Amino acid sequence: MxxxxxxxxxxxxxxxxxxxxxxxxxxxxxxxxxxxxxxxxxxxxxxxxxxxxxxxxxxxxxxxxxxxxxxxxxxxxxxxxxxxxxxxxxxxxxxxxxxxxxxxxxxxxxxxxxxxxxxxxxxxxxxxxxxxxxxxxxxxxxxxxxxxxxxxxxxxxxxxxxxxxxxxxxxxxxxSPFYAVTVHTRLGRLAWFWIDRHEQLVQKWSDALLEWGFISKHLNGFIYFHSSSHAMRMMVWKGWRSHRACxxxxxxxxxxxxxxxxxxxxxxxxxxxxxxxxxxxxxxxxxxxxxxxxxxxxxxxxxxxxxxxxxxxxxxxxx
CATH class of the missing domain: 3.40.50.1820 (Alpha/Beta hydrolase fold, catalytic domain)
Known part of the structure; x- marks a missing residue:
């Protein structure tokens, strides 16, 4: 939306x-x-x-x-x-x-x-x-x-x-280690903003991992939903960051x-x-x-x- x-x-x-x-x-x-x-x-x-x-x-x-x-x-x-x-x-x-x-x-x-x-x-x-x-x-x-x-x-x-x-x-x-690295480290910040610029590539990787059986359908859907637009990706970033003290x-x-x-x-x-x-x-x-x-x-x-x-x-x- x-x-x-x-x-x-x-x-x-x-x-x-x-x-x-x-x-x-x-x-x-x-x-x-x-x-x-x-x-x-x-x-x-x-x-x-x-x-x-x-x-x-x-x-x-x-x-x-x-x-x-x-x-x-x-x-x-x-x-x-x-x-x-x-x-x-x-x-x-x-x-x-x-x-x-x-x-x-x-x-x-x-x-x-x-x-x-x-x-x-x-x-x-x-x-x-x-x-x-x-x-x-x-x-x-x-x-x-x-x-x-x-x-x-x-x-x-x-x-x-x-x-x-x-x-x-x-x-x-x-x-999760992914959350901890993304929210609390400079490397995680760089990785997230790279994802923001290359979301189609990330989604292709997700599809491949699903096809090979490395991730579930749910996780694949999660990746698609949370990377669906720049606005959504920034909301995820700011939302995760804003709750890091909780x-x-x-x-x-x-x-x-x-x-x-x-x-x-x-x-x-x-x-x-x-x-x-x-x-x-x-x-x-x-x-x-x-x-x-x-x-x-x-x-x-x-x-x-x-x-x-x-x-x-x-x-x-x-x-």
């Missing part, structure tokens, strides 16, 4: 609400008919786009809040299935990750591929909640795929802020999980992107923590399909 420039965006900051036309091109992954009402906050050098959904008849003096993060190259609207399946009254704040939709560094605030720090992201979330749910109660952190990695980083930064953490096929438990160690994750009342890891039984084996180490490290569960549902990687979310919710709330 080509880059999308919205006509208008509601941006709020500490001084109130204003309607601005963005001056940058953003990568939009939701078709116009799929987009809901979105807001954006300009805070801490970032513009973060989000939406808020709430269940009907919220009567509590303190409203439970679910903060939700989507997967890579997907829109924040994906998390609506979780909102609809969630069995308890709540307000859900679904947040666009950096370089998705309208979320990105503010102009002149630093390099366009700079990392968002977990402590900064937590403060931005605090501001969103104060603005949108002033009578907020207990907080749940919900992350899917790369959104799960971001959720882990936010948890590690401030475990006392979260009553419940739900991690759906979370990234961040096993780092990769806590297993030791830090374990320490944070010891402090949160409830944490649930859910994986797809047939997931080839983030298989259940990625959680072996953290599962072994937390085997004595009664507040942490690891479960699987009959699914591939897409745990956000409505029928799959129903199974996920049963795992969390009925087990």
């Amino acid at each position: 080509p880059p999308f420039i919205p006509d208008k965006k509601v941006v709020h900051n500490f001084h109130g609400l204003s309607t601005l036309r963005p001056t940058f091109t953003v990568m939009e992954f939701a078709a116009p008919g799929e987009q809901g009402q979105r807001l954006a906050i300009a805070c801490e050098g970032w513009e973060i786009e989000y939406t808020v959904w709430s269940t009907e008849n919220l009567t509590q003096s303190e409203i439970p809040v679910v903060v939700a993060f989507h997967g890579f190259a997907r829109p924040l609207e994906d998390m609506r299935s979780a909102h609809r399946a969630w069995p308890n009254p709540h307000a859900m704040i679904s947040i666009h990750l950096p370089h998705h939709g309208g979320s990105r560094p503010l102009p002149e605030s630093g390099p366009d591929d700079r990392a968002i720090e977990p402590r900064v992201f937590n403060r931005i979330i605090d501001t969103i909640i104060i603005n949108q749910v002033p009578n907020a109660g207990k907080r749940t952190l919900l992350g899917y795929s790369i959104g799960g990695r971001v959720a882990l980083a936010l948890l590690v930064d401030r475990p006392e802020s979260w009553q419940h953490v739900v991690l759906l096929a979370p990234d961040g438990l096993k780092q 990769w806590p160690s297993h030791e830090a994750i374990k320490a944070a999980l010891e402090q949160v009342p409830n944490a649930d890891f859910i994986f797809g039984e047939f997931d080839k992107i983030i298989p259940t084996r990625n959680a072996k180490r953290i599962r072994r490290m937390t085997q004595n923590l009664t507040n942490v569960t690891f479960q699987t549902v009959q699914s591939g990687h897409n745990l956000l399909k409505p029928e799959t979310m129903d199974a996920v919710v049963r795992c969390i709330f009925e087990s």
